[in-house]
Amino acid sequence: MLGTIVQQFVNGLTVGGIYALIALGYTMVYGVLRLINFAHGDLCIFGAYVGLVVLGSGAGSGHAQLLWLGAAFLVAAVVVAAAGVVLELTAYRPLRRADRLSAVVSALGASLFIENGIMLIWGPQLRVFPSNLLPSMHWTALGARIDLVQVLIIAGSAVLMAVLYWFVHHTRYGTAMRATASDQDAARLMGINVNRVIISVFLIGPAIGAIGGLFIGLYYRQVYFTMGWNYGLSAFIAAIIGGIGNIPGAMLGGVLLGLFNAFAAGFISSSWQEAITFALLIGILLVRPTGLLGERVAEKV
Amino acid sequence: MRPLRQSLLSVLLTAGVMAVGSAAQAATPIKIGVQAPITGQYANEGQGIADAVKLLVKQQNAKGGLLGHPLEVKVCDDQGEAAPAAICARQLVNDGVLAVIGSYTSGAALAAQPIYARANVIQTSDGTSDELTARGYKTFFRNAPPNSAEAIFTAGYFKAAGLNKIAVITDHSSFATGLADAVVADAKKEGIDVLDKAYINAGSQNYTPVLTKLAAMNPQAIYFSGYYTDGGLIKAQMAQLGMKAKFIGGDANQNVAFAKIAGNAAAGAIIINVPAPEDLPYPAAKEFLAQFKAAYGHQPPSIFTLTNADGLRAILYTAEKIKSVDPAKLIPALHELKDFEGLTGTFSWNAVGERTGSPYVAFEVMPGGAYKIIYPPSAAGK
Numbered sequence: 031m032l033g034t035i036v037q038q039f040v041n042g043l044t045v046g047g048i049y050a051l052i053a054l055g056y057t058m059v060y061g062v063l064r065l066i067n068f069a070h071g072d073l074c075i076f077g078a079y080v081g082l083v084v085l086g087s088g089a090g091s092g093h094a095q096l097l098w099l100g101a102a103f104l105v106a107a108v109v110v111a112a113a114g115v116v117l118e119l120t121a122y123r124p125l126r127r128a129d130r131l132s133a134v135v136s137a138l139g140a141s142l143f144i145e146n147g148i149m150l151i152w153g154p155q156l157r158v159f160p161s162n163l164l165p166s167m168h169w170t171a172l173g174a175r176i177d178l179v180q181v182l183i184i185a186g187s188a189v190l191m192a193v194l195y196w197f198v199h200h201t202r203y204g205t206a207m208r209a210t211a212s213d214q215d216a217a218r219l220m221g222i223n224v225n226r227v228i229i230s231v232f233l234i235g236p237a238i239g240a241i242g243g244l245f246i247g248l249y250y251r252q253v254y255f256t257m258g259w260n261y262g263l264s265a266f267i268a269a270i271i272g273g274i275g276n277i278p279g280a281m282l283g284g285v286l287l288g289l290f291n292a293f294a295a296g297f298i299s300s301s302w303q304e305a306i307t308f309a310l311l312i313g314i315l316l317v318r319p320t321g322l323l324g325e326r327v328a329e330k331v
Numbered sequence: 332m333r334p335l336r337q338s339l340l341s342v343l344l345t346a347g348v349m350a351v352g353s354a355a356q357a358a359t360p361i362k363i364g365v366q367a368p369i370t371g372q373y374a375n376e377g378q379g380i381a382d383a384v385k386l387l388v389k390q391q392n393a394k395g396g397l398l399g400h401p402l403e404v405k406v407c408d409d410q411g412e413a414a415p416a417a418i419c420a421r422q423l424v425n426d427g428v429l430a431v432i433g434s435y436t437s438g439a440a441l442a443a444q445p446i447y448a449r450a451n452v453i454q455t456s457d458g459t460s461d462e463l464t465a466r467g468y469k470t471f472f473r474n475a476p477p478n479s480a481e482a483i484f485t486a487g488y489f490k491a492a493g494l495n496k497i498a499v500i501t502d503h504s505s506f507a508t509g510l511a512d513a514v515v516a517d518a519k520k521e522g523i524d525v526l527d528k529a530y531i532n533a534g535s536q537n538y539t540p541v542l543t544k545l546a547a548m549n550p551q552a553i554y555f556s557g558y559y560t561d562g563g564l565i566k567a568q569m570a571q572l573g574m575k576a577k578f579i580g581g582d583a584n585q586n587v588a589f590a591k592i593a594g595n596a597a598a599g600a601i602i603i604n605v606p607a608p609e610d611l612p613y614p615a616a617k618e619f620l621a622q623f624k625a626a627y628g629h630q631p632p633s634i635f636t637l638t639n640a641d642g643l644r645a646i647l648y649t650a651e652k653i654k655s656v657d658p659a660k661l662i663p664a665l666h667e668l669k670d671f672e673g674l675t676g677t678f679s680w681n682a683v684g685e686r687t688g689s690p691y692v693a694f695e696v697m698p699g700g701a702y703k704i705i706y707p708p709s710a711a712g713k
Contacts, residue, residue, distance in 0.1 A: 161594030295540035301530035
């Protein structure tokens with residue numbers, strides 16, 4: 031029994047880490063623009079495809095293999111960050127002063143555009159990652175097994191989130207971001223270049239999301255063009271659970287959602303897993319309408 | 332007057348030729364009908380059935396025909412649809428056929444059933460709808476496994492392989508849940524302990540929570556009724572969790588991508604499906620396929636070409652055995668057909684004309700992704 035509980039914890043933590051990485055993109059954009067970037071999930075999967083191209087072009091073993099893996103993460107992050115900026119400049123900036131609804135529709139359109147773009151470039155069939163990218167190693171503790179790829183995902187997500195937290199809370203630029211999120215007009219009056227802050231949000235969110243997408247590719251080893259929507263939806267829920275707009279909230283929400291899914295499927299009922307997850311979401315929103323670590327509204331007054 | 336004289340002349344001439352002919356062959360031809368979609372969306376399947384029947388008839392005639400009578404083929408195109416199927420049935424009955432092979436679709440076979448039944452014409456079709464044998468027509472014989480056969484075969488395999496404790500996983504599609512429910516019911520009939528039936532959301536990729544739960548129950552095998560994209564991942568995640576249970580997948584797991592998705596974990600997976608014609612392990616099937624290829628320059632379009640060929644082969648075999656082509660004797664004899672060695676495996680026909688003994692086989696995935704047949708014993712290792 032203990033083994034099963036620990037194993038479910040590992041299962042949940044792995045996928046929760048991925049959810050958290052993707053959720054960060056939703057929450058950062060919402061924080062500064064009050065906009066749900068529905069194209070974010072598709073951007074993350076775009077990252078997985080870009081990584082697959084890099085990994086597919088280089089075959090090797092040992093140290094060379096790890097080098098290619100590093101290159102895949104780097105290239106995926108850079109390409110998807112660039113795509114994020116293009117998205118902001120073409121789909122969102124022209125609608126900055128328009129209705130909130132127009133921006134949402136534009137986001138949905140961008141999502142379809144990216145999804146179908148992936149299909150046109152890489153085809154509608156499912157693509158499979160090579161199986162020998164990482165050495166097949168695993169550890170056993172307390173009756174549970176953890177694979178090298180799971181360790182990589184959990185540790186990688188934790189490090190990325192820690193760096194992002196430090197950046198946002200302990201650097202000058204991070205302070206500017208928080209100021210913009212708090213009140214754009216006041217931030218502008220204080221001499222903060224708001225547009226540059228928004229661009230940086232569209233650089234950082236998709237770059238982290240692309241790494242999450244590549245983690246999905248490495249872990250499950252299959253990608254298909256419509257999966258961005260599924261992962262995007264899960265990550266969006268994670269962001270809401272944690273309190274959308276709040277960066278530590280997205281991290282907490284992602285990990286909690288992964289764990290909750292694992293324990294719901296493992297100990298209650300696999301057929302009711304989704305229903306239980308949404309019931310939890312409704313429950314949290316009833317008790318805390320702004321999410322677990324929701325933005326303290328009072329701060330803005 | 333000339334036309335009349337000409338026709339009189341031709342009648343006389345024909346009679347003369349026939350008199351000479353019957354002196355050599357001593358009998359009138361026996362007609363075999365083919366009712367199949369020669370045109371339309373299933374045209375290649377229908378043409379495959381017609382080609383197979385023509386080939387078998389040619390071979391039979393080369394051996395001296397059936398009980399001394401030459402065989403003759405009458406083909407009617409039903410386009411795989413009900414209305415033309417009924418027209419075909421009347422036409423073939425008027426042609427005086429002994430038996431009809433086809434049709435390919437259940438719908439076309441259903442529409443023709445009552446017409447053949449009234450005329451006492453034997454009908455053998457691959458239609459898989461369970462309804463075909465539920466209407467009580469004595470003239471109907473199914474030559475392919477019905478939809479319910481896969482689950483029965485799967486439960487039989489569990490028992491034969493000594494898998495007494497199994498867990499079942501399905502996605503929410505009607506196909507997969509239907510198959511899973513049938514497998515659970517048939518496994519219980521075989522006295523197998525079904526520990527749990529778990530659900531996954533197809534495409535959600537994260538199956539470790541469900542698998543961890545099932546692993547704690549220590550099943551000997553996990554049966555998955557859904558599709559290869561999820562099946563390959565389930566096999567991979569079972570290996571990741573260090574599970575010792577066997578993976579057994581339903582027919583939708585047979586796809587080249589299964590082994591790619593499961594990666595290093597693919598080997599040892601077992602998939603249950605009807606084999607493709609070229610994978611049929613039986614020597615008679617290999618010989619027939621070679622003859623078919625030599626005659627037509629291509630492989631049969633699907634296994635159903637061969638099950639229809641089996642329908643005709645079983646009728647010819649039974650007629651020769653009882654030395655009669657009288658439907659009143661042949662039809663009861665066909666209902667008692669036992670352990671006929673078909674191209675698609677050994678089968679029998681029961682009182683309602685259902686094929687018992689299915690062409691299903693269990694494959695094991697080898698390292699490298701190739702398949703090896705491991706069950707039933709008559710097919711294994713070939």
